[in-house]
Amino acid sequence: MxxxxxxxxxxxxxxxxxxxxxxxxxxxxxxxxxxxxxxxxxxxxxxxxxxxxxxxxxxxxxxxxxxxxxxxxxxxxxxxxxxxxxxxxxxxxxxxxxxxxxxxxxxxxxxxxxxxxxxxxxxxxxxLNFSAAERAYLGRLSVLPVLPPLYKKIEAMLHKDEFQLRDLAELVSHDPVVSSRLLQLANSAFLGFSRPTLSLTEAINRLGLDMVKSVVLALKSGVAYQSHISTTPYQRITEQAFHQACLARYLCKEANLGTEIQDYAFLVSLFDCLGWMAEHLQQPSMADEDSCHFSMISAYLLTLWGFEQTLVQAVILPEELSDCSSLPGVVHWLAHKAAQHKDYELDEDERHIVESLQLYPAWTELQASIKTN
CATH class of the missing domain: 3.40.50.2300 (Response regulator)
Structure with missing residues (x-):
């Protein structure tokens, strides 16, 4: 050898x-x-x-x-x-x-x-230290989405010296699914926007380029799954991912974390949709003992697409909060628990971690907001 x-x-x-x-x-x-x-x-x-x-x-x-x-x-x-x-x-x-x-x-x-x-x-x-069984599962995925062409076009546009937001808005405007989602997010009180807007350029300016790209990636990479998943579960998975991403950003905002970390947490949680869709399509021939946690599938795809290692690590959801390796990873873990379990209660160890990161008041506010809405 x-x-x-x-x-x-x-x-x-x-x-x-x-x-x-x-x-x-x-x-x-x-x-x-x-x-x-x-x-x-x-x-x-x-x-x-x-x-x-x-x-x-x-x-x-x-x-x-x-x-x-x-x-x-x-x-x-x-x-x-x-x-x-x-x-x-x-x-x-x-x-x-x-x-x-x-x-x-x-x-x-x-x-x-x-x-x-x-x-x-x-x-x-x-x-990433996936086991051999996990890597084999990932290598045999029956559907492997590619990096969306619209995402590539946006990346190319951002590298031009003469780049203008209105040019990006014009490019995105030709995709009604992406455009409507960006406008929805830019008018979301949950994300902290109080004044409505119907301008796609203003929506992009409010959300920031990183969030716009993550929205495009989440929505358009899912196209590869649409011929395999019926409309109802596809829409449910997409809505669930955006809801979770909004919870992550809200948690960061309530903790007075900066806009950059808010957007980072948003896209980390949003990318769960990639794994959810792939997991939904798991082949019966793939034995349960060889299966992969959905977040590992998301991390695998993001690595193939060249995303940075810190983001990929934050996407992976460990069983225990103590195994999260970064603040965005902790926020992702909490947002996932909040989205999946409306009344989730932190145990003593989890609460200690959240308090040490000064996230506990924001966590309680997030839970109250979820129950209200």
């Missing part, structure tokens, strides 16, 4: 490409062992010998077999591995967006930076 921290398996019938890619990866990733396979039909034999790759790259078009078929074998035999497909056909992007087989799509020629993003993702997943 390779004596390295991580292992990548490269599969391509082109020997010259394999050699070139191997040299590149050996140069930019010294802590990775690079294994190659020129004959994709030998994949089963190779994996049966004990090779456990963290990442698998395969060319999309090879003699007699397509990359998707290869990755299907990888998903079954080595579900822990992140799966990446390589192609010279940019239009193939449209063909792979709806499949759960492919975690990453790289169009040739790709850059060192694009390669490093894939391997950085694998390294950050290792830090």
């Amino acid at each position: 390779p004596d390295k921290d991580f292992v990548v398996l490269l599969i391509d019938d082109d020997e010259l490409l394999l050699r070139a890619l191997r040299r590149t990866l050996s140069r930019i990733l010294p802590n990775w062992a690079v294994e190659t396979l020129q004959d994709p039909y030998q994949l089963t034999e190779l994996l049966s010998k004990g090779l456990m790759p963290d990442v698998v790259f395969t060319d999309r078009l090879m003699p007699g077999i397509q990359g998707e078929q290869v990755l299907q074998q990888v998903q079954q035999l080595s579900p822990i591995a992140l799966r990446c497909i390589l192609t010279a056909d940019n239009s193939a992007d449209l063909l792979v967006q709806d499949t759960a087989l492919i975690h990453f799509f790289l169009a040739k020629p790709f850059t060192d930076e694009q390669l490093q993003q894939v391997f950085s993702c694998a390294e950050r997943l290792r830090v």
